Amino acid sequence: MEAQRLRGCLLAGAIGDALGAKTEFDSIERIRELTGPAGITDFIPAYGGEGRFTDDTQMTLFTLEALIRAHAQQRQTGSADVVQSVQLAYQRWLHTQGVPWERARGPHSALAAADGELVTHAALFSRRAPGLTCFGELEAYGRSGVRGSVSRPVNNSKGCGGVMRVAPVALWSADPAEVFRLAAEFAALTHGHPSGYLSAGTFAVIVQRLLAGSPLLDAVATARAELARHPGHEEQEAALAQALAMSGPPTPERLAELGAGNVGETALSMSVYVALTTEDPDSALLAAVNHSGDSDSTGSVCGNLVGAMYGEAALRVSWLERLELRDVIIRLADDALAEFGPDSPSDEGWFTRYPVD
Numbered sequence: 001m002e003a004q005r006l007r008g009c010l011l012a013g014a015i016g017d018a019l020g021a022k023t024e025f026d027s028i029e030r031i032r033e034l035t036g037p038a039g040i041t042d043f044i045p046a047y048g049g050e051g052r053f054t055d056d057t058q059m060t061l062f063t064l065e066a067l068i069r070a071h072a073q074q075r076q077t078g079s080a081d082v083v084q085s086v087q088l089a090y091q092r093w094l095h096t097q098g099v100p101w102e103r104a105r106g107p108h109s110a111l112a113a114a115d116g117e118l119v120t121h122a123a124l125f126s127r128r129a130p131g132l133t134c135f136g137e138l139e140a141y142g143r144s145g146v147r148g149s150v151s152r153p154v155n156n157s158k159g160c161g162g163v164m165r166v167a168p169v170a171l172w173s174a175d176p177a178e179v180f181r182l183a184a185e186f187a188a189l190t191h192g193h194p195s196g197y198l199s200a201g202t203f204a205v206i207v208q209r210l211l212a213g214s215p216l217l218d219a220v221a222t223a224r225a226e227l228a229r230h231p232g233h234e235e236q237e238a239a240l241a242q243a244l245a246m247s248g249p250p251t252p253e254r255l256a257e258l259g260a261g262n263v264g265e266t267a268l269s270m271s272v273y274v275a276l277t278t279e280d281p282d283s284a285l286l287a288a289v290n291h292s293g294d295s296d297s298t299g300s301v302c303g304n305l306v307g308a309m310y311g312e313a314a315l316r317v318s319w320l321e322r323l324e325l326r327d328v329i330i331r332l333a334d335d336a337l338a339e340f341g342p343d344s345p346s347d348e349g350w351f352t353r354y355p356v357d
């Protein structure tokens with residue numbers, strides 16, 4: 001896989017998230033009051049500066065760190081539970097949101113402090129309007145140690161907090177069925193409605209095919225075929241079918257016909273529609289945040305798609321330059337390529353950076 005595409009996927013996701021950070025759930029009328037008739041055309045200061053991303057990107061980075069750790073653990077010890085690694089990574093994220101480690105870590109962990117690489121970055125210790133479902137279910141895991149799953153749903157939520165964080169699952173396997181299954185399980189840790197976790201499975205397969213160089217329509221077709229095999233797929237399938245049937249540029253009005261992006265199935269369908277009807281990442285990222293819905297999440301999900309499609313080099317330089325933690329994102333992407341590549345590192349430093357869970 002091209003490094004360009006993976007870096008692009010993560011960076012554009014973060015850029016889209018940051019472009020929409022200020023206006024999550026603001027109406028398009030309110031956005032235009034804030035920015036002028038053209039709507040959002042650049043970063044708007046939010047959370048203390050320009051280019052600051054939100055929980056969507058924070059959690060995506062923790063997902064990726066977990067995948068690297070589980071893969072390294074598998075090589076080192078011969079076995080790993082990747083779902084558990086992801087749960088523990090989300091507990092570390094919960095800790096960055098202000099929950100003391102003793103309450104966040106969960107009863108199965110005896111670690112005196114959160115470990116690994118991401119928690120060494122102070123800028124991640126910042127609340128950026130974290131999703132209440134994610135927050136509440138991870139707090140509950142901190143108390144009970146009981147994991148949510150597709151077969152044992154933790155609630156009936158189909159919020160977009162599951163889909164928005166799973167783009168990196170694309171790296172785990174070349175098999176779309178396995179990527180789908182794992183992304184759905186990662187989402188089901190906090191979201192128990194089928195549209196909350198099947199959106200995640202579908203999204204991760206699309207990203208996987210894009211990273212492999214497939215055209216978007218082919219990637220979506222592969223993902224829909226996979227989706228159709230899972231119980232409860234009808235709502236996500238209908239949302240995607242509606243997005244594919246729409247034509248014309250992705251105006252705020254057309255996006256509103258698809259939904260608000262605050263639930264899994266429309267966060268994905270709106271993002272696919274924008275990616276299909278734009279011809280460069282700039283216009284896609286701006287269209288993905290200029291609507292009355294959940295702008296940071298559609299910016300993040302659509303950003304993951306178009307970044308994987310067009311690659312890092314196609315992204316606007318002035319956005320990259322002002323993006324928070326850009327170097328951390330790039331290093332994590334490159335570490336993932338190393339871990340999942342043909343010559344995985346085996347030095348002591350690597351296993352200190354990506355320790356056994």
Ligand SMILES: [Mg+2]
Binds near residue numbers: 056128296
């Ligand atoms: Mg957010």
